[in-house]
Amino acid sequence: QKEVEQDPGPLSVPEGAIVSLNCTYSNSAFQYFMWYRQYSRKGPELLMYTYSSGNKEDGRFTAQVDKSSKYISLFIRDSQPSDSATYLCAMGDTGFQKLVFGTGTRLLVSP
Amino acid sequence: GAVVSQHPSWVICKSGTSVKIECRSLDFQATTMFWYRQFPKQSLMLMATSNEGSKATYEQGVEKDKFLINHASLTLSTLTVTSAHPEDSSFYICSASASGRPDTQYFGPGTRLTVL
Numbered sequence: 728q729k730e731v732e733q734d735p736g737p738l739s740v741p742e743g744a745i746v747s748l749n750c751t752y753s754n755s756a757f758q759y760f761m762w763y764r765q766y767s768r769k770g771p772e773l774l775m776y777t778y779s780s781g782n783k784e785d786g787r788f789t790a791q792v793d794k795s796s797k798y799i800s801l802f803i804r805d806s807q808p809s810d811s812a813t814y815l816c817a818m819g820d821t822g823f824q825k826l827v828f829g830t831g832t833r834l835l836v837s838p
Numbered sequence: 839g840a841v842v843s844q845h846p847s848w849v850i851c852k853s854g855t856s857v858k859i860e861c862r863s864l865d866f867q868a869t870t871m872f873w874y875r876q877f878p879k880q881s882l883m884l885m886a887t888s889n890e891g892s893k894a895t896y897e898q899g900v901e902k903d904k905f906l907i908n909h910a911s912l913t914l915s916t917l918t919v920t921s922a923h924p925e926d927s928s929f930y931i932c933s934a935s936a937s938g939r940p941d942t943q944y945f946g947p948g949t950r951l952t953v954l
Contacts (some may be wrong), residue, residue, distance in 0.1 A: 729881075731881070735879055759941055761941065762865070763945075768929075768947075768948065768950065769947050769948065770842070770844075770903060770933070770945030770946050770947045770948050771882070771931075771945045772945065773944075776941060812924050815881075815882065817882075819940055819941060823939060823941065824887070824942050825872070825884050825887065825897075826884070826940045826941070826943075827881075827883045828882040828883075829881060830879065830880055830881045831881070
């Protein structure tokens with residue numbers, strides 16, 4: 728079993744839709760949770776960073792962490808074609824020497 | 839701010855040759871640099887962590903004699919793939935952190951390596 732599971736997609740939605748992206752994990756020691764956006768042939772860029780459980784909102788993006796279920800989500804409201812990219816979740820434990828990444832979900836937002 | 843560059847952006851080489859990839863932090867000093875490999879439709883896999891002036895720490899299963907990492911300054915780290923083979927073809931991404939923490943790392947744009 729992988730430490731972090733993420734549906735690779737692709738997930739296709741029309742412009743303006745609400746997008747829900749998810750990851751599950753098995754390591755209960757994970758405390759730090761991140762979402763990265765990666766455009767084709769580019770490096771990832773950090774979108775959201777959450778410590779422990781709870782919600783965090785930044786503009787059209789909301790990150791949720793449910794540690795009891797070992798489940799994290801990223802919601803994108805009013806999705807735009809420019810949101811088309813691969814979204815990777817990443818996690819770190821309390822020792823935090825490295826991040827463990829999901830495989831990424833490819834999102835396609837059509838005009 | 840927090841810009842990380844990689845050079846080259848893509849490279850094609852023959853089997854058995856060595857390839858060097860550079861990673862530079864352009865506007866900050868990177869205490870730590872991380873090297874990742876990403877195969878199509880797979881996770882970003884950490885290969886090694888390097889601190890300036892120290893030997894790199896390699897992840898389990900990564901051959902340190904094949905993937906030579908040098909972090910000679912606070913703004914430059916290099917990854918040399920020695921005696922490259924087709925199975926080494928991948929997308930190599932570096933990241934840099936001023937604090938040394940992986941939650942504050944900034945990624946480079948990646949280098950696409952194709953070994954013929």
